[in-house]
Amino acid sequence: MNFGCLSVHNISRIKCYETGPVPEFSLDSFLPYQLAALSSRVSREFAKTYVSKFGITIPEWRVIFHLHTSGPVSVREIFQRVDMDKSKVSRAASRLEESGLISKKTNPTDRRLVELELTLKGYELMSKITPLALDFERRLMDKLGEQGPAFRETLAHFLKEDG
Amino acid sequence: MNFGCLSVHNISRIKCYETGPVPEFSLDSFLPYQLAALSSRVSREFAKTYVSKFGITIPEWRVIFHLHTSGPVSVREIFQRVDMDKSKVSRAASRLEESGLISKKTNPTDRRLVELELTLKGYELMSKITPLALDFERRLMDKLGEQGPAFRETLAHFLKEDG
DNA sequence: TTGACCTCGTTGCGTTTGCAACGATATGAG
């Protein structure tokens, strides 16, 4: 189809230029690239608008969001699902505990596990942030337009498959 | 529709538990969350499988990929498109220059600009990585299934809109 | 019960990151 500069056969810069500018096969069609750009943009935008004003970081937001939707869980459960390094989750949890937003206690049946749980203060914070988060998401969906639901569906399906 | 734990009306943990487990409104349906998880997973997977073995980092890969598809550009053009901090691009470029994969020269018409350009060595590296990248992407698309093209389309459209 | 082996969460450490500040260059008004 469309080769141009990213063609497998492209060897030297001269050859690339000889084929002229590439109209459609640009950066924007390499999937990992697209995902990274969109994700970073969305996360940063969301953090800028809402999260910072509550004095929490992005990793901290992810942890309490997880706790809010799933109930009390272990550190492991979070970093596996969210794809954060476990030390990142651990440190975020420590900061959240210091702030009094979550509690940490050893799971009695398996004493290796640390059970994280939102405190009342944590829930109160979430009840302030949640409307903002939902509003942000809604505006994001609006931007996606009519393909939005399908897009989200594909995303969810993929994440479920991939484990 | 489906409220449960993420409901705007959710105030306390007790209330949350009273509604019971939430079957569908889980983490996996909050869009920024989904995007972050997928993007991080894809980037890391790609880096693990292919990039590391060529001795370059993810930011470096993004820079040379951009140069390969767009031709010589300034630092600014890269970090605006790819959503990396400009210092990140700057440092990646310095490392790439040290490795002899790109060249840096001052733009003569605007001496503030630094024009980055792949060297022959850089092009040779890209000609090795590109097939692997395309293969990785193809397998990713396969996983997405028949919604793949639509998904990619939505992504591209959104990125273009958002500037 | 012991010992080998596994998993969980934390921590130490070197590297990378993001932010702000900077020097150098460009632009435009007066």
Next chain:
DNA sequence: CTCATATCGTTGCAAACGCAACGAGGTCAA
């Protein structure tokens, strides 16, 4: 021209990060 203002890329610095190693706890076979 001069001065104020803006933009570009680099760099200093504190914070955050990822990785590996660790201690503590669990599992299971011998």
